[in-house]
Amino acid sequence: MKREPNNSGALQRDPAGCWWGLTVLATAMLLAMTTWFSATAVVPQLVQHWGLVDGQAAWLTIAVQLGFVVGALGSALLSLADRIAPRRLMLLGAVLAALANGLLLLAPGLWSAILLRVITGACLAAVYPPAMKAMATWFRFKRGTALGIMVGALTLGSAAPHLVNGLGGLEWQRVILATSLLTLAGGLIAEFLGSDGPFPFPRAPFDPRKVWQVFTDRKVLLASLGYFGHMWELYAMWAWFSVFFASTLALHGVEQAGRWAAFGTFAVIGAGAAGCLVGGLLGDHWGRAKATALAMAISGGCALIIGFMQQAPVLLVLLVGLVWGFWVVADSAQFSTLVTEVADQSYVGTALTLQLAIGFILTVPTIWLIPVVQQAAGWGVAFGLLALGPVAGIIAMRALERDSAQGVGARG
Known part of the structure; x- marks a missing residue:
């Protein structure tokens, strides 16, 4: 069964209380996801603390991505997001993620820290997809906007550790502790x-065959392919922009380049x-197809261009970074919105979780490749590789637009 949105009536409205429900869920998402980049935000301090090299430091971010994939695949195989109340699942995931992140304070070195980051990512897989599903129970007619606000909250949550790190040059231990408390909150x-909205999704029985059947729907497949191209670019940009911007500031002789890079990265x-x-x-x-x-x-x-701009004025580099940061995630929620609209309604949570899991698998090679390519060929080539994802995503969205004769995929 598929629930098709109806956008034909100008007087159609989502129910009273929907925006309050969204505000609560978006706030919860913003706070809960701060542990995602908690270690990434303090990489320079951890490099000194544990005596790491650049290649090792990258694994502190990659580990979270891998953990999220493991957690998301496990959740999808068990259909947890369709069998357990979304907000209860969010609470469980947030508590465990906060604990795993906090244990970094006791980690003796890199490998124990990597294990804890994997656990953190796995636990956050019980926060993100259920939050998206819970929000969708409040909206039918403005679901794309509402999901955009939710992903915006995720974006701010991901940026927050950079702000905490930039404020007064806080010790890395305080950044870790602060993000754990925020996630718990x-x-x-x-x-x-x-609270749950008036448009609940039906509960689903456990049926592992449904996991891979979600991609037999062409519109779900194309929406997911677009998302995969988007993810190829997004998290590598988020993970390495601070290092790029710090090196740019240092190249221009800016004092306290690391601290100002943290503020700049938070803004971007x-x-x-x-x-x-x-x-x-x-x-x-x-x-949705045109917007994405x-x-x-x-x-x-x-x-394609920002990596070649290190010799340009710092403010110009920052301006391009702000444009990049604005648009690199602007499409994210629309891929998820498409899935909530065209997938089997009994397994929306499973479809979202599987889409996210595969998308995050693709973030691992790009996060790993950026420092390797940067050392060999510079930032221009390294960041330029990320453009391959958007190219593939645009092709998928054009195909979706052509296939959507009735406008479900194209207009949402």
């Missing part, structure tokens, strides 16, 4: 202040929150 808010990643809102509005009113293609075209263009 997010889970508590979701469970005890949140945080700009994506506004991008998510704009992407949602465009998706609801202009069409536009976002990927702009972000891919930024990826």
